[in-house]
Amino acid sequence: MLIVQKYGGTSVGNPERIRNVAKRVCRAKDEGHDVVVVVSAMSGETDKLINLANQVSENPDPREMDMLVSTGERVTIALLAMAIQSLGYKAQSFTGRQAGIISDNVHTKARIEKITGDRLRHAIKEGKIAVVAGFQGITETSDDVTTLGRGGSDLSAVAVAAALKADLCDIYTDVDGVYTTDPNMVPQARKLDKISYDEMLELASLGAKVLQTRSVEFAKKYNVPVRVLSSFNDNPGTLVTKEDSDMEKVVVSGVAYDKNQVKVTVQGVPDKPGVAAKIFNTISDNNVVVDMIIQNIGEGGLTDMSFTVPRTDAKKIQEVMKKVVAEIGAKNVTVKEDIAKISIVGVGMRSHSGVAAKMFTAMAKEGINIMMISTSEIKISCVIDAKYTELAVRVLHETFEMDKAA
Numbered sequence: 568m569l570i571v572q573k574y575g576g577t578s579v580g581n582p583e584r585i586r587n588v589a590k591r592v593c594r595a596k597d598e599g600h601d602v603v604v605v606v607s608a609m610s611g612e613t614d615k616l617i618n619l620a621n622q623v624s625e626n627p628d629p630r631e632m633d634m635l636v637s638t639g640e641r642v643t644i645a646l647l648a649m650a651i652q653s654l655g656y657k658a659q660s661f662t663g664r665q666a667g668i669i670s671d672n673v674h675t676k677a678r679i680e681k682i683t684g685d686r687l688r689h690a691i692k693e694g695k696i697a698v699v700a701g702f703q704g705i706t707e708t709s710d711d712v713t714t715l716g717r718g719g720s721d722l723s724a725v726a727v728a729a730a731l732k733a734d735l736c737d738i739y740t741d742v743d744g745v746y747t748t749d750p751n752m753v754p755q756a757r758k759l760d761k762i763s764y765d766e767m768l769e770l771a772s773l774g775a776k777v778l779q780t781r782s783v784e785f786a787k788k789y790n791v792p793v794r795v796l797s798s799f800n801d802n803p804g805t806l807v808t809k810e811d812s813d814m815e816k817v818v819v820s821g822v823a824y825d826k827n828q829v830k831v832t833v834q835g836v837p838d839k840p841g842v843a844a845k846i847f848n849t850i851s852d853n854n855v856v857v858d859m860i861i862q863n864i865g866e867g868g869l870t871d872m873s874f875t876v877p878r879t880d881a882k883k884i885q886e887v888m889k890k891v892v893a894e895i896g897a898k899n900v901t902v903k904e905d906i907a908k909i910s911i912v913g914v915g916m917r918s919h920s921g922v923a924a925k926m927f928t929a930m931a932k933e934g935i936n937i938m939m940i941s942t943s944e945i946k947i948s949c950v951i952d953a954k955y956t957e958l959a960v961r962v963l964h965e966t967f968e969m970d971k972a973a
């Protein structure tokens with residue numbers, strides 16, 4: 568078999584852990600498999616680099632940012648290759664460029680366009696363990712280093728697995744699978760044997776950082792079987808795969824939380840055609856992604872409108888909205904930072920009713936006020952005060968009896 572293994576930041580967080588990863592990689596080789604390893608930077612390293620950038624510039628240039636943060640993974644590929652070699656196995660490290668990971672040129676959140684992978688194939692043929700830098704790519708036209716967004720090494724691994732037609736893509740992390748909710752927040756969280764691509768996609772995009780959203784999108788598109796496992800033990804992990812009829816039986820399979828958004832409210836918006844278009848066109852022209860939107864019933868020709876945007880865009884949105892407010896003749900704009908989005912996810916929601924009512928009742932019993940609501944076929948999200956995050960997650964986990972297997 569050809570196996571792609573990905574090790575996250577905690578798993579390669581110090582020299583001892585890197586030696587531990589080397590042993591695991593060699594074990595797979597001993598079992599007769601060809602192995603390609605994708606690694607993240609040592610834990611905390613990417614944050615440290617971003618912090619450095621912010622100390623020398625108020626608005627770091629995205630191209631230079633990518634040049635900077637891509638170095639984190641360069642350290643770990645070399646160290647892991649050395650550690651593997653010291654165990655008597657052949658290994659070679661590859662940067663994104665050397666692996667042929669071609670992306671578009673949207674710095675700091677580039678998309679992978681294709682992976683040539685010739686050198687990886689050649690290394691495998693020579694019996695080497697190829698060690699590839701996660702999170703980074705290269706633009707085809709300008710030959711510039713790009714990065715794939717936070718948590719992007721998951722995407723690198725899945726994309727390499729798809730390009731090499733690997734039999735399996737194993738994502739090794741600091742928990743031994745995908746749980747009903749973050750096991751580091753709720754001890755009663757239960758590990759799932761398997762989860763559908765769609766549910767995983769929702770959980771990831773709603774804040775469960777165990778897999779990066781785009782890696783799941785990619786896995787679904789190219790049908791890559793993904794397993795999430797621990798690099799610290801040999802417990803069976805979670806398989807992320809196509810939906811089957813078992814999965815429909817469970818109404819709610821997981822709870823996710825996201826504290827990385829802020830809520831923007833525009834008050835006294837003239838209630839007439841074209842105003843919403845003006846607001847959201849301007850925001851989109853400034854490359855800010857809007858998530859939830861609500862508009863209140865208008866009174867006296869005026870209305871209020873609220874929406875959420877990523878926390879990283881909080882400063883930018885304030886500036887953008889100030890101008891828009893003046894242009895459309897609205898009263899004012901406020902940004903609320905201390906909010907959280909709590910979501911429940913499950914493919915079973917398609918065929919069960921009363922799920923939203925049960926969710927809102929559970930929150931009401933705890934005195935948690937809901938500021939915004941959004942739903943899709945397989946998820947319900949509520950924006951609440953950030954201080955109730957943990958309480959809400961626990962209560963919903965209990966209400967939908969997620970600690971019990973179906």
Ligand code: ADP
Nearest residue numbers: 575576577740741745746748749751775776777
């Ligand atoms: P890595 O550095 O290996 O990429 P991450 O920190 O990105 O690891 O992701 C693993 C973390 O995801 C876990 O430590 C856990 O706190 C968090 N997490 C959030 N939601 C879930 C969930 N539903 N199941 C498992 N882990 C989750």
Ligand code: ASP
Nearest residue numbers: 607613702717718719720
């Ligand atoms: N090192 C990058 C990050 O911290 C990519 C990753 O770990 O997946 O976001």
Ligand code: MG
Nearest residue numbers: 575718776777
């Ligand atoms: Mg991660």
